[in-house]
Amino acid sequence: PLGHRSGRSRRPRRAVACACVSKSAERGRWSLIRVVRRVRAPAAASARRRRCAATMADVRGLMARVGVSSDKVRRKTEEFIRLANVKCGSMGKGEICKPVACLELACKVCGEPVERKRLIKVCGAPKKTFELAAGTLQAMLGVSPGASRFSELAVTYGCVRLTPFCREVMAAFQKRFLATLPAARRAHADFSRPIFKAAVFFACARKRKVRVDRAKLVASMGVTEAEWRRVLAQVVELCDAEVGVRKAPVDPEGEDALGVEKGEKKAEYEQWKAQMLEAQRGGGGGG
Template identity: 35%
Template sequence: MDLSDIAKKLGLSESKHLIRKAAELRRLCDVQFNSSIIGVGEICKAIICLEIAATRFQVIFDRQKAIRMSGMSEKAYNRSFNSLQNGLGVKNKLDIRELGIQFGCVRLIPFVQKGLSLYKDRFLSSLPASRRASADFTRPVFTAVAFYLCAKRHKLKVDKIKLIELCGTSESEFSSVSTSMKDLCFDVFGISKEKKDPRDVKANRELLDALPDKRTLQDGGYLSDDGKELSCYKKRKRMEKLDYEEWKSTVLASNNSKAKDFPRKQARLNFVKEVPETQEVEAL
């Protein structure tokens, strides 16, 4: 299928300069490598080149329609798009302000800028002097990951798949950069998973009263001395012991109260001595 026919079906026939750019990318792809090796057919290659050109000229591109035309699943298309884009050496430029406006998270802009700057400094300091000059932070994946981690830290929803598409990377590379950023700049990008002690939060007092099995030992719960939860067997034994102690104290208190109300007296025992009956002996 001709490139112009594909562009017409995608509603891009009026953009002649876009079609020329897509044809140039297609020829460059044929010269540099064999796209069939990475699983990209001719039709899919033409569609991807059109999308890259549309992104370059900031023309609206219907990706869902393009995926249906390629005959591939969305995941396979994204993988092919990233592979072809990386093979051509085409880099998308991501601006932090544009991302903030696009995703409705403008207040994240200063946090992302600060986090990226701190990550670059710490990453360069961890490298030997011979490798610092070759470090490249211009790739859009760093901006996308920093934006995603800041949004997650501030509990804002951001479409991760859309970010991966915008920066033209793969999910594995996105995850790798994300791990690196959290390791070096946990104070900026990390999310604390430590649970607060409910006793320190006044709002949780009612919850502790409603759920006694969640209390600590001092609150009447079932935690061991080292703070770890006890097993079900130990919990049951402790409950049985507590029930026994409560029953014992109740019985003792009841006996003491009865002893006070009804003082005991030593009863005097009188035993009547029985006299045997005398038998009269008749005189013979």
């Protein structure tokens, strides 16, 4: 036909019209998505604010359920919750534990006693989930709730005279611990964590036969039982000469620490018993 150029294929008018319509629809769809995003963003932000406000309002209820009424603890708990929402984000399964874990951390920082069993019961989560969430929260917030000085521990547990001895043992522990490390790792050794001072304090108290509430001490440090046992074992191993507790030696044949054999004690007792029975018989016969 006239007007037809060789080498070019004509595009049908219907196809051109469909392509224009599809492009217009695509542009309209993306415009709609942008509008929806603009509408939803403030709504999502307001929803987050409402959840945060609801969490803050629940702090008083949580504190009443665990028997804590300190305003200082309440303010510190609210502060930790705000920081946790910013730094930690979602904690997965441990998200339900966040308010209660913040309350526990605030109680430790403020020195307010609270039972972890009661907190776990109020939280409604398994024990392992709560412990993992509490440890993660403490690490993310960079909070060390334990006492940072021996004098504070000594005052808390009523044994001020232990302070000089604890400092001597801590110095010996640091020196011997660094000696076990390679030269490249010695510069990175960190003894600022309160758990090291707590382990040294407990070992010194046990050596001097001073009673210290071990469960309370471990709970105040905010560490797991496994970590506490590991650090305490290191202290006792490296400072055995200072804080090692040795039992009374007993030889294989049954001789105790006083040098008197158990067999001789038993023989003496049997001899005394026979004499007493003989005396009773003689007294009865004479009567």
